[in-house]
Amino acid sequence: MLRYALLGFLNYQPLTGYELKQFMDSSTSFFWYAKLSQVYTTLKSLESEGLLDSRVEAQAERPDRRVYSLNERGAEELRSWLARAMTELEPQKNTFLLRLFFSGESEKENLLAQLHLMRQLHQEQLEVYTHQSPEVIRQTAARSPGLARHAMLWEATRRFGEMYEEMFTRWLEETIEVVHKNFT
Amino acid sequence: MLRYALLGFLNYQPLTGYELKQFMDSSTSFFWYAKLSQVYTTLKSLESEGLLDSRVEAQAERPDRRVYSLNERGAEELRSWLARAMTELEPQKNTFLLRLFFSGESEKENLLAQLHLMRQLHQEQLEVYTHQSPEVIRQTAARSPGLARHAMLWEATRRFGEMYEEMFTRWLEETIEVVHKNFT
DNA sequence: CGCACCATGTAATGCGTTACATGATTTT
């Protein structure tokens, strides 16, 4: 799947593996992320499949950079992936819910401490979506007027993150209340 | 991670691989699931690590069943996993958001069709959490009075599913509206 | 002086999926 994320970013402009990782970290990271090592290996395999081209740029007093760019076959692969609509819900995994599900024999205090810690973390994440992300989107979109329709969709994903964290925080408060009152 | 899910279920009672898969499908599947083949291989490796015991039950006119049970070391492993609190948010992946993020050059109609389809799917899933899941929990808890505190936490995870799908549906409606009005 | 950042990659391992293989019983 990382393949498509990389094709998507390279559809905007040629980039190195290192830069791709940075772009991901500052935009899609809350719904798609990867380690640098995976970015490098995936770029290599995309190039060997003929979906990307690369050239090495020599730099004075810095390591050489390998810049990847999307070629026509890569652009076609991206379009065809986007055209294939999803017809089923994607199964999700959530370790925190798994733990909670099996915590019936845990100490009440440990359970409450874990729930409070999670609330803290989700509130912080909510702050990121409400305060930092809008700025990132505005700045990126400002660099080119052709990106207006893209920015609308970036904003939609940001809004998802915001609503998700709002919901998560509300659920944690509700759950803390229930555990506090009824857990023996 | 599946290891811990299996240890968790086996903490209630001895089960076969096939039964474990069924239990997962009817309870944790929205935040943890696995294929049968993985269940079997993971059980085997848990046994070889000495966390589970198994015995084969011969059956007349049915294939033999291998029943796994948690031993003291397995119970300890489960407890120690539950005791190690999470201190960071778990990164999530969501293919639908990834596609949306890169759909700036897609046809408006295709995009709206995809959003409508997703709304349909999430509304159906919401129905499952509000109508089917409470019954499953009530019935399972009714089988043994010692499961009351467990049932409280099962209910908390169900409630998460309900709130998640509610939120997702609201977000889809908001996004459909935005795309409908502003996407060219 | 040490840490963060820039920059690239390989190797080993682990977790999970898909495909393969078998076969009886029960339900439609």
Added chain:
DNA sequence: AAAATCATGTAACGCATTACATGGTGCG
């Protein structure tokens, strides 16, 4: 007569993580 359920597993593959390996620049 066909499909679903019960029941078990192995083999091949793919995606992702962790660890290893290197080395210069800039900042506090």
